[in-house]
Amino acid sequence: MLRKLEDSAVLEKLAFTTDSYVIKPIFFPGGNIGKLAVTGTINDLLASGAVPKYLSLSLIIEEGFEFEKLEKVLESARTEANLASVEIVTGDTKVVGHGELDEIFVNTAGIGIIEGESFSISKIKPGDKIIVTGTIGEHGLCVLATRKGLELDTNLVSDCAALTGVGKIARESNCVHYMRDPTRGGLGGILAEIAIESNFGIEIYEEKIPIKEEVRGIAEILGIDPLYSANEGKFVIFVENNKAETLLEKIKTDRYGKDAEIIGEVVHDHPGKCLLITRIGGKRLVDLPPGELLPRIC
């Protein structure tokens, strides 16, 4: 309800953002709620063009929650903060009765410093190229598969990661107009929102969108469109047309950007709408996520 389209509120030279995490299960292939909370807030700050500096970490714990699990969650949180050179400087812990929540909820808030210009949806313009920094849909499908106890014959893990390197490349490129992390709602949901908010048209090419084979497979089994499946280690970047190839090459040098692709562009046509150009040349509306989103994937 209070969430703005842009993830961080930019306060002069500060960016400030918050998210609560209620993911179920709290441990999943590729991460846990502690890693997710820290990397999620770091990515929100990076997406606004800020250098992440300080985090708060607030826990609501169910009475009887195993100390060993708590240690693992906190250890992951610390590790990710250290990796990103971010300090967890304040926190809070509340305990509620057994049965009043599922094990643990985590809230992180983050402060970043905007050194140059901030990115803003108002800077998007027709001609801008759209880069996605890697393969899509992994987090949402991994969590859903884990929750359903699917015995999957794959190595699918969540993409949950702090994109510190990619964020730095974007900031220093001086050609990025806007950036978002396509979490809830996935790549499709985020692009549909941005089309509405910017009031320009967006066109993306199906054949350009990087998707892992195992994601396609599991998506089919679960009946989920990977385009609307959450990501926790990806950015969608709107970039000055003639600088896009150069930026893409730089992003590909980062471990979290090696599968990056230019997937589309901003156009004058069909303002407020995002269209997917299919492999056979058809056009399909990429709408806001249909119906209720999967609960508790982050």
Place this chain on the structure above:
Amino acid sequence: MLRKLEDSAVLEKLAFTTDSYVIKPIFFPGGNIGKLAVTGTINDLLASGAVPKYLSLSLIIEEGFEFEKLEKVLESARTEANLASVEIVTGDTKVVGHGELDEIFVNTAGIGIIEGESFSISKIKPGDKIIVTGTIGEHGLCVLATRKGLELDTNLVSDCAALTGVGKIARESNCVHYMRDPTRGGLGGILAEIAIESNFGIEIYEEKIPIKEEVRGIAEILGIDPLYSANEGKFVIFVENNKAETLLEKIKTDRYGKDAEIIGEVVHDHPGKCLLITRIGGKRLVDLPPGELLPRIC
């Protein structure tokens, strides 16, 4: 676990703090979880000597939570932020299944700006006077009485309030060494902590501690010592000895400071211990709160 003794982490000229609120019931005489979350975080910032500027507000809501209640909670949050000239600039909402929590949990994080010197426990020294800015124990007892459905023949309400005026007086006095809001653990718990942390002795006078008659009555019925009952609209202030009377007079001019009293002082004796001098001249150790604290009072 992560909470430091000082409520806000002071980052050069910024103060940053967070708290999660899981109070039960979410509506109580004198406030609700929205008012409590906003005023609690504002008071944390004020206690560090900062001017509160920006808040985040993050909600975890149980599916089926009545929209009317949500509106009331948000309206209270907005009202308190406006009263304190603080902007709620970022937020997040998560929904979890019915039965997974009690209606709503709220997290607020806050940023303040330190204009002069920050207050610090390390500035406390023997001779300092201790001011409490009003009558103690109301919030904890009010919540507990409400929860137990006690039909009380009193007008007892929570003291939940943002102490903007008192905070400003303290900042501008140039004689405050340290300030805390005695929430969980109450006045006694906070003073016991500060004695340990500062490694000085503390002495407080029973006859000087302001307590409302109805608080004494309800405390007796419920078997709770008001000294350990939570406050949500009070500060404990450590102040330069010879400036204490002048500061007290100024604090009394504020609507939330009219019952302020000098209740004791910092001493060289019994380092690490807080003693209560009783009405008849006896000395009683004010220890850390005994046993488990009442859950979910904030």
